[in-house]
Amino acid sequence: MIWTNWARNVSAAPVRQEQPASEDELSDAVRRAVKEGHTVRVVGGGHSFMPAAATDGVQLNLDHLNALHRLERDADTGHALVTVGAGMRLHQLNQVLAERGLAMQNLGDIDQQSIAGAISTGTHGTGARFGGLATRVRALTVMGPDGEVTRATPTERHDLFEASRLGLGATGVLSTVTIEAIPAFDLHAVEEPWPLDRVLEGLDDLVADTDHFEFYWFPTTRRALTLRNTRVDAGTSAGSGLGHRVRKVAGAARSFLDEEVLSNGLFETVNRIATAVPAATPTLNAVSARALSARRYTAPSHEVYCTNRRVRFREMEYAVPRAAVVEVLNELDAWQRSTGENVPFPVEVRFAPADDVWLSTAYGRETAYVAVHQYWRLPYARYFDAAEQIFTAAGGRPHWGKMHSCDADYLAGQYRRFPDFRRVRDAADPEGVFANPYTQRVFG
Numbered sequence: 176m177i178w179t180n181w182a183r184n185v186s187a188a189p190v191r192q193e194q195p196a197s198e199d200e201l202s203d204a205v206r207r208a209v210k211e212g213h214t215v216r217v218v219g220g221g222h223s224f225m226p227a228a229a230t231d232g233v234q235l236n237l238d239h240l241n242a243l244h245r246l247e248r249d250a251d252t253g254h255a256l257v258t259v260g261a262g263m264r265l266h267q268l269n270q271v272l273a274e275r276g277l278a279m280q281n282l283g284d285i286d287q288q289s290i291a292g293a294i295s296t297g298t299h300g301t302g303a304r305f306g307g308l309a310t311r312v313r314a315l316t317v318m319g320p321d322g323e324v325t326r327a328t329p330t331e332r333h334d335l336f337e338a339s340r341l342g343l344g345a346t347g348v349l350s351t352v353t354i355e356a357i358p359a360f361d362l363h364a365v366e367e368p369w370p371l372d373r374v375l376e377g378l379d380d381l382v383a384d385t386d387h388f389e390f391y392w393f394p395t396t397r398r399a400l401t402l403r404n405t406r407v408d409a410g411t412s413a414g415s416g417l418g419h420r421v422r423k424v425a426g427a428a429r430s431f432l433d434e435e436v437l438s439n440g441l442f443e444t445v446n447r448i449a450t451a452v453p454a455a456t457p458t459l460n461a462v463s464a465r466a467l468s469a470r471r472y473t474a475p476s477h478e479v480y481c482t483n484r485r486v487r488f489r490e491m492e493y494a495v496p497r498a499a500v501v502e503v504l505n506e507l508d509a510w511q512r513s514t515g516e517n518v519p520f521p522v523e524v525r526f527a528p529a530d531d532v533w534l535s536t537a538y539g540r541e542t543a544y545v546a547v548h549q550y551w552r553l554p555y556a557r558y559f560d561a562a563e564q565i566f567t568a569a570g571g572r573p574h575w576g577k578m579h580s581c582d583a584d585y586l587a588g589q590y591r592r593f594p595d596f597r598r599v600r601d602a603a604d605p606e607g608v609f610a611n612p613y614t615q616r617v618f619g
């Protein structure tokens with residue numbers, strides 16, 4: 176069989192793909208693969224742009240390990256702890272939580288990933304006070320090459336916990352994930368086109384004063400599309416007489432980024448024109464950046480965070496020190512202007528607090544995420560190479576699931592706990608059963 180990822184830039188020919196329906200079947204699949212001398216990789220939603228889940232050994236798909244196992248209260252904090260099968264997709268998890276009056280604290284901009292795939296690559300959203308998904312993990316069960324499961328928490332097998340909650344599956348197969356959820360809430364979304372200079376000049380306040388701030392910027396224009404999401408009580412969207420209408424608008428029209436820019440047929444058409452007639456791209460970008468109108472709505476948090484992406488693209492995203500982001504954007508702008516590169520996709524800028532997850536791209540520092548995208552039918556190498564030079568010169572750390580060319584030498588210099596991660600990985604998987612060329616490149 177040939178396996179291909181969402182972006183269609185990675186494919187692999189595993190000897191077989193297996194879809195265990197229980198932990199026992201998972202254990203059998205791992206043992207069988209090891210006995211036959213195959214390596215093992217798990218694939219979640221296949222939404223990584225890197226060959227993270229690629230293998231010529233056995234590829235395990237955990238779509239059937241997607242049950243809700245437990246919902247309990249933390250004895251010390253009283254917080255809700257939700258244990259689910261590691262293959263559960265985020266849209267399923269959001270539903271399971273919503274039905275119980277709960278929600279994820281923060282999310283990225285789609286919900287197609289599996290919870291294990293999302294945490295394993297450091298998937299994040301935006302917000303100066305709200306870290307990536309791995310920061311919300313409170314326990315894991317990790318299956319080793321012997322098919323045995325080990326429970327790891329911050330206090331029990333602490334090092335295995337740290338290396339496994341964000342480690343590309345290199346320490347073993349995650350079979351369950353326990354997440355700390357919070358009471359359900361709504362988000363009030365304000366989406367407005369602003370002059371880029373207004374955004375950059377007021378950036379510190381915007382990031383500090385908004386629960387979830389992000390913006391999109393079309394290269395070579397001085398316009399930005401700003402998204403400011405504020406957390407409000409659950410039910411706000413349904414609380415007034417207007418509630419039903421507001422919800423309907425939110426559901427039907429959603430954000431202009433979703434419906435008008437990033438995912439709809441019009442944007443596909445814009446990209447096709449840009450592909451056929453590169454000289455038209457600056458005009459198209461200027462029109463895209465100006466054509467968008469402001470929009471406000473309130474809806475349950477997961478409905479606001481997550482959108483559909485129907486226009487296929489390639490993406491590179493780096494975490495840079497928060498203080499470096501304006502300089503990084505200026506350099507990207509200068510490169511775009513000097514080369515006239517054909518890029519009909521916007522740059523996305525998001526924010527995160529410092530965290531303590533060993534391999535988190537936000538480990539130990541306040542972070543800005545800068546993502547460059549390219550329409551999948553257009554060449555990306557020159558653009559991404561140039562962007563990567565700018566990002567790495569600023570001490571950037573690549574998203575573990577998005578395109579980059581870093582190796583273990585570079586990454587070891589970026590992560591203080593890199594040696595600890597490797598020690599744990601080597602102990603958990605001495606024979607490299609869970610390795611593939613990508614993990615060998617980035618971890619050594």
Ligand SMILES: Cc1cc2nc3c(=O)[nH]c(=O)nc-3n(C[C@H](O)[C@H](O)[C@H](O)COP(=O)(O)OP(=O)(O)OC[C@H]3O[C@@H](n4cnc5c(N)ncnc54)[C@H](O)[C@@H]3O)c2cc1C
Nearest residue numbers: 219220221222223227283284288289292298299344349576
């Ligand atoms: C359209 C789109 C939008 C995106 N938006 C965002 C965003 O807003 N923020 C962000 O940070 N990222 C984003 N991403 C990146 C995406 O979140 C990550 O690449 C994520 O890993 C994808 O999850 P997945 O389930 O598809 O994992 P896969 O790509 O299938 O796998 C990722 C890694 O996890 C490992 N893995 C999966 N399951 C297990 C398991 N049970 N045990 C051990 N290892 C496992 C795999 O082996 C692999 O190494 C986006 C990607 C796309 C295509």
